[in-house]
Amino acid sequence: GENVEQHPSTLSVQEGDSAVIKCTYSDSASNYFPWYKQELGKRPQLIIDIRSNVGEKKDQRIAVTLNKTAKHFSLHITETQPEDSAVYFCAASIGYGNKLVFGAGTILRVKS
Amino acid sequence: DTEVTQTPKHLVMGMTNKKSLKCEQHMGHRAMYWYKQKAKKPPELMFVYSYEKLSINESVPSRFSPECPNSSLLNLHLHALQPEDSALYLCASSKEGGVQYFGPGTRLLVL
Numbered sequence: 001g002e003n004v005e006q007h008p009s010t011l012s013v014q015e016g017d018s019a020v021i022k023c024t025y026s027d028s029a030s031n032y033f034p035w036y037k038q039e040l041g042k043r044p045q046l047i048i049d050i051r052s053n054v055g056e057k058k059d060q061r062i063a064v065t066l067n068k069t070a071k072h073f074s075l076h077i078t079e080t081q082p083e084d085s086a087v088y089f090c091a092a093s094i095g096y097g098n099k100l101v102f103g104a105g106t107i108l109r110v111k112s
Numbered sequence: 113d114t115e116v117t118q119t120p121k122h123l124v125m126g127m128t129n130k131k132s133l134k135c136e137q138h139m140g141h142r143a144m145y146w147y148k149q150k151a152k153k154p155p156e157l158m159f160v161y162s163y164e165k166l167s168i169n170e171s172v173p174s175r176f177s178p179e180c181p182n183s184s185l186l187n188l189h190l191h192a193l194q195p196e197d198s199a200l201y202l203c204a205s206s207k208e209g210g211v212q213y214f215g216p217g218t219r220l221l222v223l
Contacts, residue, residue: 034211043202043214044155089154098143099168100212102154 002027006103023090024072030092039086080110116215135186135203144186145204193222
């Protein structure tokens with residue numbers, strides 16, 4: 001089955017700096033890659049997603065890139081703010097996306 | 113209504129109790145999910161319902177019993193749970209092949 005590895009497990013950045021989180025997936029048939037942000041005690045919330053027919057997607061300070069050949073995708077957050085501090089999960093799924101396999105998560109701390 | 117709701121928010125139960133978790137959405141989504149999340153871990157898929165039929169069961173022990181009474185409701189019936197079943201139980205819904213939207217979860221403690 002699909003396996004998703006996520007790095008780093010923790011990431012500390014200074015406010016205003018950029019943050020990059022990387023994920024690698026194992027099944028070349030995976031074609032949908034969402035990123036979720038989960039604040040302490042809250043539900044996971046989708047922040048951006050990408051499908052395999054697109055190489056990059058951007059939404060204001062957040063961008064996701066996908067390299068299908070290498071089977072990895074990355075989350076880029078620019079101009080980080082303290083409210084970006086949370087746990088970020090990448091995920092991958094095959095076909096219609098009903099079965100998401102999550103990475104282990106990255107704790108992002110933005111220091112002001 | 114653009115949210116997934118779950119009740120109760122918190123639940124404490126003994127190992128001999130029977131309880132149920134409830135999930136509701138009114139976004140017209142035809143896929144609904146149960147996930148289990150332990151502290152500092154990612155959500156783990158338990159069950160998927162598609163068009164009110166169970167389509168995925170991730171080898172979940174029979175002490176967890178899902179039910180989808182209609183397209184807006186999803187229940188998880190709990191019986192004879194173990195302390196290691198204590199976790200945050202998340203419900204999610206989506207269009208087929210679409211973004212999964214999570215509910216706030218039920219925090220379960222089994223004593």
